[in-house]
Every structure is written in C-alpha cells, then in structure tokens.
Amino acid sequence: MNTWLVARRDLVGYLRSYAGFAIISGCLLIDGLLFNFVALGQGAEYSHKVLEEFFNLTSGLTMIAAILFTMPTLAEEHDNGTDVLLRTSAVSDRSVVLGKFFGAMGMLGLLVALTAYMPAMILVNGKISLAHVAVGYLGLMLLGSSVASIGVFASSLFRTQLPAGVIGGVITVAMLLGWAGSQVTDPPFTDVLAYVALYQGHFEAFKEGRLLSGGVIFYLSVTFVFLTLATTVLQSRRHE
Numbered sequence: 300m301n302t303w304l305v306a307r308r309d310l311v312g313y314l315r316s317y318a319g320f321a322i323i324s325g326c327l328l329i330d331g332l333l334f335n336f337v338a339l340g341q342g343a344e345y346s347h348k349v350l351e352e353f354f355n356l357t358s359g360l361t362m363i364a365a366i367l368f369t370m371p372t373l374a375e376e377h378d379n380g381t382d383v384l385l386r387t388s389a390v391s392d393r394s395v396v397l398g399k400f401f402g403a404m405g406m407l408g409l410l411v412a413l414t415a416y417m418p419a420m421i422l423v424n425g426k427i428s429l430a431h432v433a434v435g436y437l438g439l440m441l442l443g444s445s446v447a448s449i450g451v452f453a454s455s456l457f458r459t460q461l462p463a464g465v466i467g468g469v470i471t472v473a474m475l476l477g478w479a480g481s482q483v484t485d486p487p488f489t490d491v492l493a494y495v496a497l498y499q500g501h502f503e504a505f506k507e508g509r510l511l512s513g514g515v516i517f518y519l520s521v522t523f524v525f526l527t528l529a530t531t532v533l534q535s536r537r538h539e
Contacts, residue, residue: 301390305398309372310405322367323410326360334417346425347508353417354435354506358498361411361439362446362471368406369450370464372399373529374457392533396526400451407443411436431508438505441518445497446471448525455532471497474521497521 313319333356373395390398421427446467453467454460477496493500494517501514 301394302397302401305390305395306401306405309399309402313368313402313406318371319368319406322364323406323413326364326410327413330357330360330414331417334420346421346427347431349421349425350418350427350431350435350508351506353421354439357411357414357417357439358442358502358506361407361443362497364410365403365407365443365446366450366464366467366471368403369399369447370454370467371460372403372451373454373533374460374463375454393530395533396451396455396529399454400447400526403447403451404440404444407447408440411439411443428508434508434510435506437510438502438514441505441515442497442502445518445521445525448522448529449474452525452529452532455529 334353337352337356418427418432449470450463450467453470454463456466457463474495474497477492477494501517504511504514
C-alpha cells in the first residue's frame, strides 16, 4: 500500500509540473521527426522493416526519457529536505524506491503509449502484425524499466539532480557499449560483456517481433539489481 501511495504522489507531481509534459512533448516531437525522415523517408520498404525501424528509433528516446524522469526521484527529496520525512516515516526504504520507480514508469508508459499513432501510420500503405506491435512495445517497456531502475539508483547516490542524471546516463551508456567491448576482449569477458549489453542481443528480438524469455529475464534482472542497490543506499543513509 505504501508503495502505491509514493507512486501516486510522484505521478501526480509529474502531471502537475511542466517538466513532465516538456519531456513527453520533446520526445514525441523528436521521435515523430525521426520516424518520418528515417523510417518512412527511406523509400519503398516492407512494412515490418519500417516497424522495426520505429522500435529502433523509439528505444533510444525511451532510454533518454527514463533517465530524465528518474533523475529527480530521490535526489530531489534530498535537495528539498523532504528525505528526512521519508527516512523517519513508517514507509520502508523498499517501498520508497519501488514507489519512485513505479511513478516514473507511469510517465514512461504514457510516453510510450502516445507513440502508437506512428505504427498506425504504417497501416495507411501497408500491413503490420498486431503481435509484432505488442512484442515491440513490451520490449520498449522492459528496456525502459531497466534504464529507469538505473536512474533511480543514480538518484539515490546524490543530493542534486544533475549529477544523478549524469551518472545514470554514464551507467546506461556503459551497458550499451558492452556489445562493442565484447568484440575486442577475450573469453570469458567476451560473453559477460555481450550479455550485459542493454540493446544488442536482447532488444533486437523484441523489435523484430520475437518474444524470447531470455530477453524478458535479462531486463527484469537488471531492474531488480539496480532497485535493490538503490534500496541498500537508502538503508545506509537511514542509519547516518
């Protein structure tokens, strides 16, 4: 119950602020332009290829939005001094972290849902599989969940938003570059770096409409690990 109270508080805060709508509007504008110029502007293409390109483009903006939505989650509480109330309240650290995470995911879900008009545009001159669309959107939310958990963890480390956003972005980029690192290292590091890569090897199946349990497990595992780390940071501060 406490988790949902924190999530609702944050979600209402996002919806009442200009920042939340600015992030959504900016991402939708950029995504729409890229979709028209890159996906639809490449000439004759099979519909499923255009859809794959849509998910490819939207995945990048989903990750950026996840960082932007989560950078103020815990850092803002420190900055405003309201973290003291959270630490001394009956709400557990895990409930605080999960509430902050679900609040940010609510906004991210709204952003992702508002992109639905772009796949619908493909239907004007082509055909797409609804299963492909569903799997692709599931992949976007799982990818967003992983990056959001990284953002919440980064936000738990700092008392201001900017360094939280920077560190969250750095961790995300480092995990994205895992695939490139796997190409220039020797075993066993090759397999490890390839596995932790956020995009290659995991999201590509989703954008192609293939639902693989390995990808679902990977993204849920990343989410669990970083939310657990964020909870550990809060617990350590409660005893300061």
